[in-house]
Amino acid sequence: MMLSSVRLLQLALPLVKNHGFTRDALARSVMALPLSEAHTEPLSETSVSALFGSGDSSRRNLIKAWLDDGIRYMDTMPPGSSVNEVLRARLEYNEPVLQFLPEAFALLASPQSGLPPLDLRPALQHASTIADKACRITGDKSLQLAWYTRRMSLATIYSVSELHQLTSPDTAYTFLETLLHSSVSFKSSLNEVDLFSSYIVKSWRGIINSYGIL
Amino acid sequence: MNDATSFGVHRLWKDTFVSSLKPGKKGPKRCIDVAGGTGDIAIRILDSARENYADRETSVEVVDINGQMLKEGFRRFKKTMYHNTPQISFHEANAQALPTDKFMDDTYDLYTIAFGIRNCTSIPAVLKEAHRVLKPGGTFACLEFSRVNNPLLGTLYDQYSFSVIPLLGTILAGDRDSYQYLVESIRKFPPQPEFAQMIREAGFTTGRDIDGGAWSNLWGGIACVHTGVKI
Numbered sequence A: 001m002m003l004s005s006v007r008l009l010q011l012a013l014p015l016v017k018n019h020g021f022t023r024d025a026l027a028r029s030v031m032a033l034p035l036s037e038a039h040t041e042p043l044s045e046t047s048v049s050a051l052f053g054s055g056d057s058s059r060r061n062l063i064k065a066w067l068d069d070g071i072r073y074m075d076t077m078p079p080g081s082s083v084n085e086v087l088r089a090r091l092e093y094n095e096p097v098l099q100f101l102p103e104a105f106a107l108l109a110s111p112q113s114g115l116p117p118l119d120l121r122p123a124l125q126h127a128s129t130i131a132d133k134a135c136r137i138t139g140d141k142s143l144q145l146a147w148y149t150r151r152m153s154l155a156t157i158y159s160v161s162e163l164h165q166l167t168s169p170d171t172a173y174t175f176l177e178t179l180l181h182s183s184v185s186f187k188s189s190l191n192e193v194d195l196f197s198s199y200i201v202k203s204w205r206g207i208i209n210s211y212g213i214l
Numbered sequence B: 001m002n003d004a005t006s007f008g009v010h011r012l013w014k015d016t017f018v019s020s021l022k023p024g025k026k027g028p029k030r031c032i033d034v035a036g037g038t039g040d041i042a043i044r045i046l047d048s049a050r051e052n053y054a055d056r057e058t059s060v061e062v063v064d065i066n067g068q069m070l071k072e073g074f075r076r077f078k079k080t081m082y083h084n085t086p087q088i089s090f091h092e093a094n095a096q097a098l099p100t101d102k103f104m105d106d107t108y109d110l111y112t113i114a115f116g117i118r119n120c121t122s123i124p125a126v127l128k129e130a131h132r133v134l135k136p137g138g139t140f141a142c143l144e145f146s147r148v149n150n151p152l153l154g155t156l157y158d159q160y161s162f163s164v165i166p167l168l169g170t171i172l173a174g175d176r177d178s179y180q181y182l183v184e185s186i187r188k189f190p191p192q193p194e195f196a197q198m199i200r201e202a203g204f205t206t207g208r209d210i211d212g213g214a215w216s217n218l219w220g221g222i223a224c225v226h227t228g229v230k231i
Helices: A005-019 A023-032 A045-052 A056-074 A083-109 A121-137 A144-167 A169-210 B002-006 B009-021 B040-053 B067-077 B123-133 B151-173 B176-188 B192-201
Strands: B030-034 B059-064 B088-092 B108-114 B134-145 B215-218 B223-229
Touching (some): A005 A056, A045 B009, A045 B223, B009 B134, B009 B223, B151 B176, B192 B223
Antiparallel strands (some): B134 B223
């Protein structure tokens, strides 16, 4: 059977917890093949470059494959799970490789061509993809502007929780719950403000009508 | 003549080709350079391994169907420190049917072919032989003229190829036909995705079908480095 580099990339993912997001993990992917096909030695530098890209491009490809796998991991959550459960599961997915994540995110944020000095697009894409997936799994039915605000708020909550997890893994889940709870309170406060404002507008409209201006 | 028609750029491409392969970075490699009679690639491989990684054990077996080219390469290597060492050897053989007694299965770590595969009558036969002689985990690397995808650069390149190169052939080498053939053979060579598919059909594993994946374009695709790995 003809092997694809995508399959080797998948085989490299379980190796990340021991070897980090490195070319070494990619080189060892062939040793994780089924016994009949497995190599006894890792791939050479030349072969790793040929299959996954030269230099840090290969590491970026490994990180992207790991992030995509994280999204697929979220799909294993049963339907009807709460947002808290889904985002918590995604944070749990980080745990085995937590020590390697700061460097991985730093690499993604480093521009390939030198400019701009910091490329935030991968981080934004990472958070927004997770937020969108969480909304889909939980059956979010927001429409129009609420569709965007819901995803933006979840993306922010997840990003902040993930950053917290990098420094204090033990309290990350409590922190996530607190943020979600605060966002619900904040949303209900906003709804109340909105309702109260609509009453004020209606009363002013009534007053103006009673003066015969409109 | 090559220098005149390409303004010496073919040397830069060969440098890029070899430096991208990083021969000797993780220990000595046994390499085979096919259609490499003049030793252009072989000398770069040995120099790169020695200068960058202090590697004097990497070896290159140069193979060419043309004995005259091999003689030229041999003569050139006599001026270098590699002459009469196990690091270099020259063999006359057909890339489409390498003698199995001399070029055994699963032998080499790196197979290179630069500006040669285009001139072979059966590209799949060359690829099959490359797959046979490479060790599992070995790399196939091919430098070849390819397809320019940028329309503006493509037009300029076509104009130059069909007007200037045959003219230079007439003036400098007195041989217009050979240089007309050169230009036409470049156009007939399969474009990048098609050649990558041929490499896969020979049994190699490649990166994705994008520039920087299964192939790396040089100068917008005028030349291209294709790679594949025998898994």
